[in-house]
């Protein structure tokens with residue numbers, strides 16, 4: 028029951044289905060059984076409380092029993108990277124074994140893979156594990172791949188009103204059953220094969236990540252040429268072939284999807300004998316992009332040793348408590364390496380950040396973070412940062428603001444600060 032599993036659960040429960048939320052993490056199950064959200068995502072708390080009261084959402088740490096009673100089983104477990112970048116299917120394999128137990132002796136239940144998996148995984152990992160524990164054959168149970176496209180920070184709206192739905196069906200009956208579940212969702216739906224559906228997710232994330240990196244690279248070049256990259260991007264985006272979304276320079280992409288999905292695609296590609304230069308370059312440009320913020324800071328404050336620097340926003344982006352591969356981790360490491368004292372603030376992600384990283388003082392409020400700081404770096408686009416003004420920045424020792432997320436348009440930059448941004 029992560030961001031994806033909860034989004035799907037809420038969306039289906041709100042449409043009148045009874046959803047059992049299964050997780051092996053006892054803390055998450057306890058919170059869910061009390062009608063509370065185990066993670067921060069706008070709107071989740073209220074929906075989970077309301078749906079739990081109406082017994083539409085039920086929590087369980089046991090897998091086989093709820094599977095036995097279910098018509099459809101969605102697999103939304105994590106699929107992180109292995110150390111070599113390839114897909115780690117440990118959680119998925121374990122979940123499939125437990126689901127397989129529940130399938131035993133039953134017929135025509137549908138298993139839907141929502142986790143992001145590289146093409147071939149459903150055939151090589153999911154189906155064999157389900158078959159081995161259920162003593163059934165695929166076909167006795169249905170199988171679909173239904174990749175998830177939600178954005179953290181917008182998981183509720185994206186789950187309730189998805190932009191599109193991709194159904195990879197192992198057979199027509201499986202696809203029909205999943206399509207019935209999504210009948211009330213008014214958006215384009217595409218039916219395709221299991222492997223194509225798996226690939227669509229990687230193609231999407233690889234393209235979006237490459238767009239972000241393109242904007243970053245362009246910003247880095249424009250900076251050195253003395254050009255305003257926003258004006259270049261604005262002019263460029265007038266071309267009807269170019270959609271401006273994700274063409275926003277900053278400290279680079281993080282999170283639990285783009286980096287690990289790109290690594291998995293690179294690994295898969297190499298495994299079939301093709302070196303994907305574009306994707307590896309997208310990753311390597313992104314890995315050093317946060318250094319642009321550090322460079323801007325050093326230009327203002329060199330040396331950083333002994334300086335107090337505030338990082339505003341510890342999550343990988345605004346609107347979430349998720350710190351997985353957050354650029355705040357990379358920025359904090361660099362600043363500490365240079366001897367700075369780092370103080371961090373985030374409206375929701377401070378607890379997760381502290382679990383993932385030590386050595387950063389955590390401030391309870393944005394004012395506490397700014398007070399006495401020699402500079403601050405805005406790392407995640409939380410709305411509250413765009414409301415900061417001269418009064419708050421006056422708390423700083425020197426009001427140097429390095430903006431990693433385009434918090435303000437040039438005309439709205441607060442008065443009285445020394446403002447620098449990437450690009």
Ligand SMILES: NC(=O)c1ccc[n+]([C@@H]2O[C@H](COP(=O)([O-])OP(=O)(O)OC[C@H]3O[C@@H](n4cnc5c(N)ncnc54)[C@H](O)[C@@H]3O)[C@@H](O)[C@H]2O)c1
Nearest residue numbers: 028029030031050051052104105106118122142143175179
């Ligand atoms: N987070 C996103 O924005 C997003 C968007 C699209 C796709 N995805 C994909 O969806 C999948 C899930 O991502 P997430 O961010 O929601 O993950 P997450 O890490 O937030 O949640 C995964 C959950 O699965 C649970 N789990 C692990 N093993 C289990 C098992 N055997 N049985 C039951 N529960 C088990 C974990 O305890 C955890 O609560 C991944 O493949 C990810 O790539 C995520």
